[in-house]
Amino acid sequence: MLKKKPAACFVDNKYCPGCGHGIINRLVAEVLEEMGIYEESIGAIAVGCASLMPETFAVDCIQAQHGRAAAVAAGIKRCRPDKTVFTYQGDGDALAIGFSETMYSAIRNENITVIFVNNSNFGMTGGQMAPTTLENQKTTTTPRGRNIAETGDPLNVINMMKDLNTAYIARGSLTNNANIMKTKKYIRNAFEAQQNSEGFSFIEILSPCTTNWKMDPIKAMEHIEKNVTPVYELGVFVERGEKNA
Amino acid sequence: MEKLIIHKESCKSCRYCIENCPKGALYIKGDINEKGYPYVSVDHEKCTTCGICYNVCPDYVFEIQEREV
Ligand SMILES: Cc1ncc(C[n+]2csc(CCOP(=O)(O)OP(=O)(O)O)c2C)c(N)n1
Ligand code: SF4
Ligand code: SF4
Ligand code: SF4
Numbered sequence: 252m253l254k255k256k257p258a259a260c261f262v263d264n265k266y267c268p269g270c271g272h273g274i275i276n277r278l279v280a281e282v283l284e285e286m287g288i289y290e291e292s293i294g295a296i297a298v299g300c301a302s303l304m305p306e307t308f309a310v311d312c313i314q315a316q317h318g319r320a321a322a323v324a325a326g327i328k329r330c331r332p333d334k335t336v337f338t339y340q341g342d343g344d345a346l347a348i349g350f351s352e353t354m355y356s357a358i359r360n361e362n363i364t365v366i367f368v369n370n371s372n373f374g375m376t377g378g379q380m381a382p383t384t385l386e387n388q389k390t391t392t393t394p395r396g397r398n399i400a401e402t403g404d405p406l407n408v409i410n411m412m413k414d415l416n417t418a419y420i421a422r423g424s425l426t427n428n429a430n431i432m433k434t435k436k437y438i439r440n441a442f443e444a445q446q447n448s449e450g451f452s453f454i455e456i457l458s459p460c461t462t463n464w465k466m467d468p469i470k471a472m473e474h475i476e477k478n479v480t481p482v483y484e485l486g487v488f489v490e491r492g493e494k495n496a
Numbered sequence: 497m498e499k500l501i502i503h504k505e506s507c508k509s510c511r512y513c514i515e516n517c518p519k520g521a522l523y524i525k526g527d528i529n530e531k532g533y534p535y536v537s538v539d540h541e542k543c544t545t546c547g548i549c550y551n552v553c554p555d556y557v558f559e560i561q562e563r564e565v
Contacts, residue, residue, distance in 0.1 A: 252498075252547045253498065254560040255559050262556050269510035269512065271554065274552070428516055468512060469511055
């Protein structure tokens with residue numbers, strides 16, 4: 252099977268060794284390229300390590316303010332419904348400061364695709380607790396482990412979204428070849444849903460933050476298999492398949 | 497015939513490819529690339545060009561090309 256990185260991905264991405272962002276960037280580029288739409292797509296890119304993406308990604312991108320990527324994407328899509336519009340966001344961005352923008356884009360069933368990277372902490376700023384941080388997980392702001400009596404349960408946003416009127420919602424991971432291929436399929440389904448005007452599509456991807464987890468990359472993937480996936484179940488949660496937006 | 501190409505300068509030594517290669521064809525010798533990472537090499541005798549290493553690599557190190565026989 253011939254393989255070559257997509258033209259939209261440049262080498263020397265700025266991520267740490269073993270970071271999942273590099274794989275996810277490539278999957279998005281592969282899908283857009285295979286659909287023949289990468290030159291006419293627009294990304295609204297979050298702050299955090301997501302903001303390193305446009306440096307090595309040859310798709311038109313707008314840098315959104317912290318948390319606002321879904322609102323920015325909705326604005327672009329409403330002005331240019333002919334474009335394929337997506338966000339690329341971390342969990343701190345999409346679910347902490349940007350929770351309202353993310354949820355209201357889903358509630359309004361905006362015809363955009365949200366690529367949501369769940370690495371269970373604020374990566375770029377040094378590994379602080381995010382809404383997705385697991386119970387007892389040590390971060391720089393929860394040095395004794397996250398105490399859910401004080402901070403609430405880890406936020407499973409798909410549980411909050413799946414009963415809304417949306418087009419496509421799925422959660423994938425990157426822990427092995429099979430999971431990476433499934434995640435790619437979910438991303439493809441999401442972009443196809445947008446092209447068919449089915450409405451809001453949301454792909455959550457469980458991803459390692461090797462640096463802030465202070466884990467060897469292989470151990471980080473094992474941690475996702477063993478400890479993260481049981482909390483954030485993988486699979487397709489909403490699949491509409493008809494015009495809706 | 498197909499051949500696996502390694503762009504060694506992009507490798508960051510995470511070892512995902514080594515862990516996932518079903519043929520045990522990949523290894524790190526210890527030679528270091530310009531960025532300072534010990535990079536991955538392949539034993540072409542063992543490689544079946546299945547493409548799994550391409551899929552799991554976060555740094556676009558692998559390419560599978562047609563090779564003249
Ligand atoms: C208004 C504002 N407040 C705070 C920051 C600092 N800041 C930069 S990135 C970030 C969090 C990023 O975390 P996440 O979205 O999980 O992305 P990751 O880096 O883990 O991929 C914060 C709080 C900012 N850039 N703007
Ligand atoms: S800090 Fe974490 S999320 Fe950011 S590039 Fe490094 S490993 Fe990836
Ligand atoms: S192509 Fe397949 S067999 Fe060859 S090195 Fe990569 S994973 Fe191993
Ligand atoms: S997966 Fe890529 S970056 Fe990681 S060790 Fe293998 S070739 Fe190097």
